[in-house]
Amino acid sequence: MASDTVTVPAPTNVDDSPKALGPVVAIRVRQRLPDFLQSVNLKYVKLGYHNVMSHALYLFLMPLLLAVAGEFTRLGSDEILQLWKHLQYNLASVLICSGALVFVATLYFMSRPRPVYLVDFACYRPEDARKTSMDLFMQRSVESGHFNEKSLDFQRKIVERSGLGQDTYLPRAVINTPPNPCMAEARREAEQVMFGALDELFEKTGVKAKDVGILVVNCSLFNPTPSLSAMIVNHYKMRGNVRSVNLGGMGCSASIVALDIAKDLLQVHGGSYAIVLSTENITLNWYFGNDRSKLVSNCIFRMGGAAVLLSNKRSERRRSKYELQHTVRTHKGADDKSFQCVFQEEDSEGSVGVSLSRELMSVAGDALKANITTLGPLVLPLSEQLLFFANLVARKFLEIKMKAYIPDFKLAFNHFCIHAGGRGVLDEVEKNLQLTEWHMEPARMTLYRFGNTSSSSIWYELAYTEAKGRVRRGDKVWQIAFGSGFKCNSAVWRALRTVQPSSKYSPWSDCIDSFPVKVPTSQTLNT
Numbered sequence: 001m002a003s004d005t006v007t008v009p010a011p012t013n014v015d016d017s018p019k020a021l022g023p024v025v026a027i028r029v030r031q032r033l034p035d036f037l038q039s040v041n042l043k044y045v046k047l048g049y050h051n052v053m054s055h056a057l058y059l060f061l062m063p064l065l066l067a068v069a070g071e072f073t074r075l076g077s078d079e080i081l082q083l084w085k086h087l088q089y090n091l092a093s094v095l096i097c098s099g100a101l102v103f104v105a106t107l108y109f110m111s112r113p114r115p116v117y118l119v120d121f122a123c124y125r126p127e128d129a130r131k132t133s134m135d136l137f138m139q140r141s142v143e144s145g146h147f148n149e150k151s152l153d154f155q156r157k158i159v160e161r162s163g164l165g166q167d168t169y170l171p172r173a174v175i176n177t178p179p180n181p182c183m184a185e186a187r188r189e190a191e192q193v194m195f196g197a198l199d200e201l202f203e204k205t206g207v208k209a210k211d212v213g214i215l216v217v218n219c220s221l222f223n224p225t226p227s228l229s230a231m232i233v234n235h236y237k238m239r240g241n242v243r244s245v246n247l248g249g250m251g252c253s254a255s256i257v258a259l260d261i262a263k264d265l266l267q268v269h270g271g272s273y274a275i276v277l278s279t280e281n282i283t284l285n286w287y288f289g290n291d292r293s294k295l296v297s298n299c300i301f302r303m304g305g306a307a308v309l310l311s312n313k314r315s316e317r318r319r320s321k322y323e324l325q326h327t328v329r330t331h332k333g334a335d336d337k338s339f340q341c342v343f344q345e346e347d348s349e350g351s352v353g354v355s356l357s358r359e360l361m362s363v364a365g366d367a368l369k370a371n372i373t374t375l376g377p378l379v380l381p382l383s384e385q386l387l388f389f390a391n392l393v394a395r396k397f398l399e400i401k402m403k404a405y406i407p408d409f410k411l412a413f414n415h416f417c418i419h420a421g422g423r424g425v426l427d428e429v430e431k432n433l434q435l436t437e438w439h440m441e442p443a444r445m446t447l448y449r450f451g452n453t454s455s456s457s458i459w460y461e462l463a464y465t466e467a468k469g470r471v472r473r474g475d476k477v478w479q480i481a482f483g484s485g486f487k488c489n490s491a492v493w494r495a496l497r498t499v500q501p502s503s504k505y506s507p508w509s510d511c512i513d514s515f516p517v518k519v520p521t522s523q524t525l526n527t
Helices: 042-053 056-074 077-088 091-111 134-144 149-160 183-205 228-236 251-268 292-300 336-340 360-379 382-396 423-432 437-450 454-467
Strands: 117-123 214-218 243-247 273-279 305-311 322-331 342-346 352-356 415-418 476-483 487-495
Touching: 117 183, 117 454, 134 149, 149 292, 183 228, 183 273, 183 305, 214 228, 214 251, 228 243, 228 273, 243 251, 251 273, 251 305, 251 322, 251 454, 251 476, 251 487, 273 454, 292 352, 305 454, 322 360, 336 360, 360 382, 360 423, 360 476, 360 487, 415 437, 415 454, 423 437, 437 454, 454 476
Parallel strands: 214 243, 214 273, 415 476
Antiparallel strands: 117 305, 117 322, 273 305, 322 487, 342 352, 476 487
């Protein structure tokens, strides 16, 4: 939940005066993301090109095969007949050519990675009884009796400028009076979200739970025994040899970590289905203290979860929505500042919460810079790569004073699913990547409608894009998320077909026509 790393901008537009913020504030006036494209670490450029060269076999063979095929099509009937007669009387040539073809074909198919198809996915939508307006949130915060006046005023200012709407969801253990955060309620929340998403996924795809051979679950702050993955195996009576993995403490970027693990397992186990379940649990991680650096998560994190069905079966390609092209993971945990910028700990009164440091925005910018620098060579058109590389050489080696060239990622991707961590970080990503309002719309509308649902937010954004009927065959989708550690992870998908909006299964089905909405920069609460 609060292990997200990009929610710090939410409180940053509050009153700037020291009097209003108090003597010690862990989150100050809104910080900007560093201009991460103005400074590039060469090792990440090298890593990106290393990933390109790892596919050099395909890059070499495909033009060669196309050239041979092109020359063959130019031969006339007499030349083909002459070639055939030559081969008939030259057994050695036939054997050598046949052996070479078999060797090349074997090498190609043995080294070729298995495809990873996204058959379908489902996002959980809580029942209407869980809807929590901003006024209700503040009312329950007052009634709980845990927060002093300064903390209540601080939360009010954050909520008013958060970019959230009036229809986000919170679990009953938090909203009930008095609040009742306990293990039983946390399990109830986890079951509602996980089973709700999975039931819809199985219904949509027609795949049975016993057909699934790989299960990867991620949830940062709720890790009971038995694990959440074991709860799923037990509930759906999955087969005994299911390869299950449970990830904890990995923050809002964990869905792509889980996706990457599932991808690797699918390379080993052929003819398999894999499920990635991404969620967060709020019940036991609601902060009931007065440390402002820990209060932000209460204001913007909300209920949510997503289940994703993957497969490496080539027979599933026909009905699958997307094919996974790349995953790029960046981990900055070796740096102490990055490691500690999102940290779960007790406050001075013993209340446990997740503290967000004032360096968070700088750390996030560095991680994002490293990630997209590695990703660039894999996805950018050659023209953009040449311009970027020439600019880099001129500045780094020739020491020519010139403005850094910012690659146009809009030439590589049609759709952007940027983790909806907070309003401020979305503003800065939009500015630094030179994106348009249209590109940012899925992230902003997801933040407004569902709040920060942690690692599952990128799936609500993809669902929004589909609900708008924007996904066409061949489109490229970029999912990018940030998380504690500090991590920045990317996934690139290619649409295998034009995705028709669903009137039944989408979390946006009953409200998509009213979006996009104009999100006010500030709202005034009645409470």
